[in-house]
Amino acid sequence: MDEVRIGVYVCHCGFNIAGVVDVKKVAEYAKTLPGVVVARDYVFMCSEPGQDLIKEDIKNQNLNRVVVASCSPALHEITFRTAISEAGLNKYLLEMANIREHCSWVHHEKEKATEKAMEIVRMAVAKARYLEPLEELEVEAKKSVLVLGGGVAGIRAALELANYGFDVYIVEKSPTIGGKAALIGYIDPKTKGAEVVSKMVEKIRDCPKIQVFTSAELVQLTGSAGNYVAKLRLNPRFVNSRCTRCGECEEVCPIEVSNEYNFGLDKRKAIFIPFKNAYPPYYAIDYRVCVKCGECEKVCRYKAINLKEEAKIVELRVGAVIIATGYDPYRPFKGEYGYGLSPNVITLFQLERLLDPESPTKGELIVGNKVPKSLAFIQCVGSRGTTLGAKSYCSRMCCTTAINSAIKIKEKYPEMNVYIIYKDIMTYGSDESLYEEAGKKLINFIKFEEKIPKVTISPEGLFIDVFEYTIQQEIRIPVEAIVLSIGMLPPRDIEELIAVTRVSCGGEGFVREAHLKLAPVEAPTKGIFLAGCITGPKNILESIRMGSAAAAKAMSLLSKGKITIEPMIAQVDEERCSGCGICVAVCPYSAISIKSVNGDRIAKVEKALCMGCGTCNASCPSGAMQHLGFKDVQLLAQTVAALRGESYG
Amino acid sequence: MAEKPKIAWYWCASCGGCEESLVDLAERLLTLFETVEIVFCPVAMDFKKEDVEKLPDNSIAVTFINGGIRLKEHEEMVKLLRRKSKIVVAYGACSAWGGIPGLANLYTLDEILERKYLEVPTIDNPKEFLPAKKTVVSIPEVNMKFELELTEPLPVLRPLDKVVDVDYYIPGCPPTPDVFWNALQTLLGNNLPPRGAVLGALWKSLCDECPLNETKPEKLLVKEFRRVDRTTPEPNKCLLAQGFICMGPVTRGGCKALCIKSNMPCTGCFGILEGVVDYGGKAISYIGSILDYSPMQEEEIRKAYDKIPDWVGVIYRYTLPASKLRHKVGLEFPKLIKEMVEL
Amino acid sequence: MNGSVLVVGGGVAGIQAALDLAEQGIEVFLVEKAPSIGGKMAYLDKTFPTLDCASCILAPKMAAVLRYPNIKLLMNSEVEDVTGRAGNFVVRVLKRPTYVDWTKCNGCGICTQKCPVKNVPDDYNLGLSNRRAIYIMFPQAVPKKAVIDARYCMRLNPPEKAKKEGKTLCGVCERHCPTKAIEYEQKSEVIELKVAAIIVATGMELYNAKNIPEYGYGVYQNLYTNLEFERLVSATGPSGGEILRRSDGKHPKKIAWIQCVGSRDVRFNHYCSAYCCMAATKQAILAKEHLPEVQCTVYYMDIRAFGKGFNEFLERAKREFGVRYIRGKVVRIEELADTKNLRVVYEDTAESYLRVEEYDMVVLSVAITPNSRLPLPVELTSDGFVKLKDPYLDPVSTTVEGIFVVGAVAGAKDIPDSVTEASAAAARAALIAKRSMAREVRVLANGGVLNG
């Protein structure tokens, strides 16, 4: 490295500094420090003339380091970096000495404050001597995005991105997109879930920029923000687009299984169409249950079926990934509030199917075998730590959904006695209007607290014993049907998701966002975004909004076609690194991995992922990992300079 | 024939293990004796200080000094040998960084003497004598008096290079015969490495040559620390990953991972790497890093650390006198050492 | 620059929108009626459910706003009217005088110490403390510039007597200003902007608790709104984080929070304000942290712990901090003449009759009301929130194409939801902006705009 030539610039900041600190003395002292060739003081360094002073010195005195002793770097680091780069000096060769916030504004004894200011400058100079020029790097960024999950959040995100001119790949593991929203009878008094979804799906169908992979899974994700490589496994559907949905295959199919798209209310064949507006709009064979008897292949007149089809692996290159794989409904255990013991105890999701005109009952609310005269919702099933094995969180949508359905039921069957047995009614925001409406519709609300309701199934019928909190009395309600308002669980396959995408999850089991408050749609890993219930329970509206937001974030990350990388990040000295792997575990961004460089294990920093916290540097046992801009030698020099006159090393 | 290069060998505060390593050269010793002339080696041959003083300055080709500097005598001898030698080599961990005797730097000399001569259960010292500068033993029967002059101990132990300039270092406790032999070849050869180099060792840390490095999990995190004296490590699995405190990551390689190969964690005898300013500090840093708890779990963290009774002993086993702090703060010069005692 | 975007409101939602737009190189005009951005979040001490400090997470974002040369701040300003359509709106912004040339002011704050007018209620601390007539809104204000409050300034608004005699008074700040930035004669100006799209992020205000006669807010000394309490516990607050009673400056021993004040009440607002249950829970915990001995009670109808980590937070408040939750509607509050303690009369639904309990401090969890009375052609809902075109298919669009809405002005919501929408809206606006070409506008650093 060529000879160090430091310029020190002491700011008066009007009287803010000069009023307490003897700035002349500080500047004079700075001249005596090793490496310093010029030191000046000026009334406002941040002003134009102040900056020009520095620029001229850089040119005339060919300085290669600059120390500005003024205010906090939070205020003017950028200002002075720009200034010195305008004078042709690398902008990272600047060090700020904070003698205002840290000195003149908090100390009043002139001597002591001046002495401290001198030492603060000494520290800055000491660090400056070890500063190095750094370059911002740019990596190419693909203007394409992988969307995991074809529910409303994923679809919304895809539509937005396509709208911005990005190529989008939707990866859905079931044979149709649409997600659970498509199965919700009414998401608000006026709107059918199926309608909303099919409107969205139409848009997808007409959009050339969106490619949909159903029955597909992400099996591997490598690379980093801007340049991810995603490996997908496309499980066989066995049915191709020649299918006209004539339905003959379904008739001959010998295999019958419970229909997950009606939450087990009825059965479906091994070859089936998930629901009316399913997309892609043709049959699919459930490869997990099909016995390949070949009946369907025989009857199909359109040669749409090929049982020899096999799983394919495809590789996609994308700039970012949006995770929107949603949630699973809570699974009540047999006997929980009588679930599984009586056909008259159903879940909220099953009820939603019943209320859907497309349902097996054509929208008739038939529970067991008839329309019940009385029906009770039990809230918080599997949520808010209510029952054994229940999750600690509130599932956010059940109250509104239950009340909304209750209202629908009352509209259709005004005579029916409807009860809602709850802990707290969570109709937050404007959903409160539904709560009011429910009151008007004479729906009975019954509150319980610690003591949970008890369901009795007897020849006389169903009974719910509940301690009514507001009247502090045990009451027994005879009902003909019970709806369990089940909550949300993290999706079953979340472990695989974590393994493949390197996201992490919080205590409640949902994926953790970069910042709960200010970065709710970003994962800690750069280039990975989150939408919908994968980060925790949401209602359909919120999921859709998150979809838009995640898309927006992905867009602004990739829109320039390249990503600039802050240079103050970690760097490995391969000569020193022994590949011990300590740093890999401490990196919060999974930016470090162990690579084999001609037979040697070496830590490698994925520059695009590193956020520059430096914790790997601190933990590196051999000093091979260094945090550029905050290297060991720089900070040690600063430490020593704070305590002794003579310089470090 | 040309005169054989002169070699000197001296021990300070050390256990003799370093001399062992000399013996461990086995038949290679014969070759050694053919090629060099040993002019000083108190442990093996009878030489006196005068013999060294007689030698002209810089006449010794290489002097190997093992052990840290704990006594006045050590100080005088190494200064003398420095004057007489072209090359001075700090041989072994003690000489290079203080070694195990260096752990005594956490106690005042008085504490050490009391412990050694009064407290230790195996000591039989009814009159509670402590060593003094001069000890007079009188035997009335034959009315004779013997005087014994003991060299004065120094208040702290120092590595060799804190006392005289050191040209090269040979690491290990003790250095393995191979390491020593290779170092010897280099030293007697004609292209010498830059001054201050560590001979016969790697530039990287032990993990680099450790056969278990491959077996590390992707994220090296542990919930508890374990001790080899309590549980036997699973073979063929990174010991650190099992929770055993292995100093490998922070210790210079070159020993061919001998301890690891016998399923024992590295204790750090090959010493400090180039990029490290305080061996123990770095050790704290990576050991703390792999302990997998949040600050909310103070209890768990405390418990985990309590598992290891003597942390200083573990992380500074060979390097305490070469650490930033070097010794317990506020140590005082000894008071218990008297000018004279009569037995 | 192809087209610019107007963001109305500099709260966390507006800031997020502006940053996202700027990140894509789009010119943004950020109009804020206060002298600093930050919005309501800047008033908060900590945020639920993580209890991380509001300014720690907000300040970096505020600072970031200054780092983008393409974000033009129009502070102390309000939108007067909007004409035109998506792609080319014409917006007239009224910029009120600050009486300080912000190109010169470097926020040193000397004037705010020298100004002789010391008894101006500090709006940042909601009048719980005083400031000078010339002031910087709060320590982390962005931009950090001084403003003269003309109502109180002796020079700008001299006493009648001086007016008659035509004397000019004071001028202290002018004399002490090291950069000669004071401009007593500054006038308000109207700035015309041409923008491609508009994002409405005007957020909310607290409902005026004075409208609720039975609680006696504004009359009783030790009765606070939850935002006032927020300032009270805040390290940057009037008492540096000390919780002291207005009446006697003593630490309270018993504090009550009253929920749904002005919300879920047919007389005032039907809707639920969504934030207050967790805010009260948080404040009760903070109170406990500041005064371990204090007793905290929350009166509620339903506890709405619906967000991520909310219910866990609620349970923590109950278990760890022993906060007491009583389900019951408070019918009235009475002040005791001697102690100035407050007697809370409530209907204990559990026992279902009236009960009375005495507290030495009471906090009202006040409803929010949207800042939606805007000179914008957008439709509102019956509750007065800005109406969405189609919440399902077009989440952040208003009924007017090219005008988007985010944050609490479109419905009561918490910080993450507001931030989420902001990003979504920013992207939409960006699209329009990029597609259309708007006239270049040259702007001075202080936000004053010259056309041409």
Place this chain on the structure above:
Amino acid sequence: MADFEPKIIVFACNWCTYAAIDLAGTSRLSYPPNVRVIRVMCSGRVDPQFVLEAFADGADGVIVAGCHPPADCHYIEGNYKAYRRFELLKRILESFGIEKERFRLEWISAAEASKWVQVVNEMVSDLRRIGALKPKLEVD
């Protein structure tokens, strides 16, 4: 020894504590000038070696300060790592005879200027009480 002026080295994280120290300045709080602040991006960057270096060079006290756990840390959990390391360092310093008053790990959020001032005041008075760190024995 009232006139003894202890020297305290502070390693402050950029996002919380450094901001708090700035805030102390902007709000014109006042505290003794015995502290020297070294800015790092995250308390997780602070290497125990730095602390040992500081004591070896004659610092009378050292403060490592960062964001409140669990959620404040700008880098998710840098403060966790700091905590784990310095809990161990404390034990080591103890064995070296360095009084516990001389080393503090503090969580100070960007808003807690007053906490910063309080921490500095406490430490300065503690150190005045126990006096300067004993210098190394220079044997020769």
